[in-house]
Amino acid sequence: MKLKSLTTVLAATLCLATAGVGLAQDSAPPVAKVTAASPPPKLIVAISVDQFSADLFAEYRSHYTGGLARLASGVVFPAGYQSHGATETCPGHSTILTGNHPAHTGIIANNYFDLSVARSDKRVYCAEDETVPDTSSGGGKYAASVNHLMVPTLGDLMKARDPKAQVVSVAGKDRAAIMMGGRKADELMWLFPGGLTSYRGTTLSPVAQQASSAIAAAIGQARPAMDLPADCASHDIAIPIDKGGTVGTGRFQRDGGDFRRFMASPESDGAVLAAGAALRAARKLGEGGTTDLLILGLSATDYVGHSTGTEGAEMCIQMHALDQQLGDFFARLDATGIDYAVVLTADHGGHDLPERNRQNAWPAAERVDAALDPEAMGKAVAEKLGLPQPLLYGDGPFGDMYLSKALTPAQRKAALAELVARYRAHRQVEAVVTGEELANHPISKRSPDVWTLMDKLRASYNAQRSGDFVVVLKPRVTPIPESGLGYVATHGSVWDYDRRVPILFWRKGLTAFEQPNAVMTVDILPTLAALIDLPVDAAKIDGRCLDLLSGPESSCRP
Template identity: 60%
Template structure:
């Protein structure tokens, strides 16, 4: 059965949309009077507003249903400055920004920890003996607020909460600590928390995965809309990207993960879980969150503007269409929300070929190691560890061994170096950010300092926050790993689509800015779940076109 589901999500053709008859009167608005029986919350990792707008004319299936027939907010925002996977996923189903969720980055530093590795991964339990930020025991302990599923289960313990994803941090941050089932993809198949037994359903899915991975793949055909993108872009050392089709040798998990194959498998798992657990078929409303991670891996590995990304979005559209068609056949009354954890920026080498000669890669002088050397030479503290950080962007931490006087000198010299650097847009101190009120109003109008405040946690944030100028890629050498990334405070990384769909809701589009934190109160209103406004940062979005208000009373 699972093999058939997986094959269906890749191969079943999508039904043609109905064609409106000339002169037909518009259908009357008929908002459903009862709560949906199933909430399907989908995050497409690194599905930027730019990608959504670029490929929107070519949507034919699942993405077309959401964008053309649903309620579309094409100018959604992950409104905070730290536009990374873990913070972004922490906002989607909590209604809260990272300043409230506590998930300020994928990795932050705890210099007080007793272990040698001071880095803390957002979804690890660092208290476990022998672990590190790269070899950890997965855990939701760092998430400080409940998810929508957690609130639903607290109100009605019969609620089933399931979260599946291509990444652990996506599954964990959307499912929350009280989810019934949390599964993410690993080289061995889908896994969960330490000690959780593998049920028969997951074992069958993993058998399908192992069988598929063991076979080579010829890749995918190039859709017509991708032909203009089919040219190589050199990244150095004789390497290039931009013309790939996702051909894969047998057993190559890395290529499988960064291809449409991964999302197809995750959607197959989600469909199977819905069937197996009878989600949406009992008295209460259930919720399943689905983290589709391939678009992010594709963007990092190949960039966002080559044939690879173009094929990925085309396949994403088709696979979502088949997934929704399968749900339709169950007769379940379901509501869908689709968004992203962050956006992304293409590699500068291709931008320079395409009318953007100012695009560049970050200067190695901005890495914590280089800054430590430069500041040490200026302060007489050479040879000591002075500055900790995850790279040439984001939070920087001063070593705890510094005396107050040394710390002040290190901060002063670091600020001088950074603020004089031509690639640096801004550097904020911890005190500056802490003194800034939590932002409000349209997210597109926030200042950089307000964006930084939305990502700030007094216990986990650094002593300084380094923000690069736009069009500076914070990867120094693309030949040694990823070619492109995200994480900036600019709209390329902040802006994401937010799309809702439910049978009976009339389509409308709102081009003004909204936030991903608005998703939880919007869905909570549909199921009549009270959420105290003081506990979240988001607001309810009215999903009824024209008169009427789906947020009434919430």
């Protein structure tokens, strides 16, 4: 199966305009250079590629020929940072268009624990309304919501200034669409087995319904194996994993109706881009009297990374497909003649599975000891100290840990001391930091590449939601005790392979340059706000404006 067919099938189904795509270069009108006096672009396109680490960008940069090649020829910050410690999907997306660290967005992790909630399931998903009766954070039985986001997004600020500004957010995951789209988006949706969906009680617009039907039809069709690009041959090595099977040689073939495999393939990114293009055309984004915002959350890279790792044939195919699909998407935008600006970044980085790392010059890579699981650790401590159970709550063997609220002050003190000592004594644990220690540590204002461990953790700490203590694993300890088909690698650590992401800006007429110094995803909102003359209170954000003009002029207007 050719890569190119994936980028066009949904667009053709949705009857997207293609007039002018592929025009010869000499037939295009002259391009005016972007200067400080240039008017704001008519459309902002904000793209997040889930788990698109700076390492992946660097590894494949010389192979890009499509949309990523275009962006790599613009204003490039190859050393961008999701500067905080909890490098997960929801916290990362919450920083991109708010200008704030998770400490201020309130999105400290994909899941946190609120032991005061009425339901028996005390785990709270970052993008749910846990007060809705008969819902749970597990198994997808939750009510999607933006309630936990504590700060406005770029779209919210644009709508507050001018209600006529249009904001559309489409993503593979609900948390991506919600955390970047904010509260005031005109349309906000994400992929699910039936195509596209949104909040409960929300009716999709006619074009969104049409896109949903086209995507559902694509999910329902079986897909043959994809072709392996020639330069992916060196990645095509089978890696044995626990519980049988291998990864590293996949081609994304799947049965009809297999939504999980659809999401973990280039098809899902193609679906989001096609839906976004259809909604742009229907709503005429970028064609009115104000600047509009189109937000696209592309999740396939993350699903591929989790299910097969970052260095196999699967990721190589995904990088080629992403490049081509973005190229097709930009070509359709070019054909409209709209003056648009693009920013592309990621919610976090990622790390390859340890089994392949051990074959490729990193023999110390390993999987986490199951004894670090909070349930097991809590049970052992409760039995030793004679404390009520369950004693400890956590979403995995690292990150925020929460003590039971049933403890007396004396029991709490004893339990905390014993748990912290046990975690610190484990050979796979780098550090254990208490919530009290983090509360007393200021949020760093320094460059993110020199942040201390405490700086990283503090940027993820919110007193209302964070745990009683945080466990940090040592570098290259994968927090999955056993690998199995579908889940072999992950992210979420404080280490730079999870923190570093590219930040790329492009606009026709914008002089290209590259700045290798460290910048942060929280810098994106003030940068875009300056581009469209949108005032932002610097005291209410953690980021700063990045000057996108090469030379003495500045795009960071006062």
